Amino acid sequence: MTLPLVVRKSLRHHALSTAITALSIGLAGALLMSIWVIKTQSHETFTNFDGGFDAVVGARSSKLQLVLNAIFHLEASPANIEWKDYASLTNHPGVEFAVPIAMGDNYRGFRIVGTLPDMLTRSEYAEGKRFRVRSPGRVFDIALREAVVGSFVAQKLGLKRGDKFHPYHGLNFNEEHQHEEEYVVVGILEPSNTPADRVIWIPLEGVQKMTGHAVEAAQQISAVLVRLRNPIAGQMLDMQLNRKDTRLTFAWPIGTVMSDLLSKISWFDRVLALVAYLVAVVAAGSILASIYNSMNERRRQIAVLRALGARRTFVSASIVLEAIAIAAIGTVLAFVVYAAITFGAASVIQAQTGVVIDAWRFHPVMLWAPLGLIALAALAGLVPAMKAYRVDVAENLAPSQ
């Protein structure tokens, strides 16, 4: 009972420095946890998400650009390909299922993608998961100017079934580039936590034949999303389209394309991790400094405790425990700050990419970061604890001595 009392009293007596050092530990812990969780989950999502397809076929360009454009709806389309390319893919024996997409328009900054109803009804964006249109509602009719709106777009723009809108030309919103055609919303997608939530889906022909688009666009598409029957088919198409043909690019497998990108930018993760480690060390150093600097003031109290019978190990333990307590308070704060950082970052990531970060999904960093910081604080506490251990009782009992 005495040790916790002594520690509690000391924390209270040094309330300001306790609060500041605990906050610095909190920031360090939050930074460590949020960097790891955001990094891990975004890596997982970007490398595991393929929208239910194995490959993307598009105009000759980088595979990465194709995947980002067709799967994540991020980049601009490199160029268009011909309808006959899509037709030949659908007839390929290794292709189980192919869906054409056409892009080039937006509505208030959200991308409009022309496709076939199969995209929303047949493809599985994840194992056993298909897109579902909120009831009442339905998928667009390919012969009509109808649209199905992703859940995030509907929420952001307040679109609902029956609403009408005019598409705007280009992928970036410019009020001067409004198309004449008017589309009516016939369905809102249930949230899928995928990039599809950030898209407005309309019939393929709607994009192909939009007024103002080039005449040849009527027979062109931006890319084809392909589901293969087996990996051998992928190797066949890789040979056929990437090595023998020069017009097309076959981006396969989608996950590998994304992990190649992420491994290229992994240095950035390492820099962030290094910064977080440094912050943790500085935070532990601040505990050391704050306790160490107060040692002169503590000498008298230590001498009195010793005169009352406290052992050297008791006063040393009280200092280490105080450092641990500061770190423990800091780790509680770390979870609060972590929640703020991660929810903020998650909403930005979702708005920009459609990828959803689950801040409270367990990650080992939620265990090792707080425990590591507490261990680091205990280590930092050892220095002033050694000083406390050496306090001369007789010299420090009276102020005049």
Place this chain on the structure above:
Amino acid sequence: MPLLEISSLKKSFRGPDGLQLIVDVPRLELAEKAQIALAGESGSGKTTLLHLIAGILAPDGGSIKLNGGELATLSEGERDRMRAQNIGYIFQTFNLLPGYTCLENVLLGMSFGPGTDRAFAEQLLRRVGLGDRLHHYPRQLSTGQQQRVAVARALANRPKLVLADEPTGNLDHANAREALKLIREACCENGAALLLVSHDRDTLAGFESVVQLADINLAARRIAA
């Protein structure tokens, strides 16, 4: 058998002029429940002698027996335990811990020895007239009241020996007389012997047994010479 038995006790400190013998006590005894005052001027080694008896300092040589047990040969940890269980210490400057209430200060006095006994701590504070100040902090008390808390704390571990180092040095005349009376009565009631050191004549006047430190501390005699 005396409660405290000191023989050939020596303690030196290294100063600017080299090693200086501060305590050189050939013999000193204190019976159980006895009350002795040691009279001595500043620098006569009073506090050092008390620190040696309390085990705060280790002697260079000689023997200190408390209740039959030899202190001089104990390790520091063993001396800490002995002090926590057998000795109460009253300081001139009270040495109350400012962040602790009166009750907490008294509880601390017993926590390293026999263990905390809240009822006994409250009883001691009531005995010294602070029953209504249990949860006050030292800064909220007068100097006299602070000294009374220090007395209660010194008795908290039910010590066999209370050491009082100039306990009235920081008090005015009236408070000093009252504090001394309280210390002596409280020691009697709790069966503790009292060894008080002071240079104040009024304080010493109340004791039947007053020992001049210069008479027992050969080093003090040499320093004075």
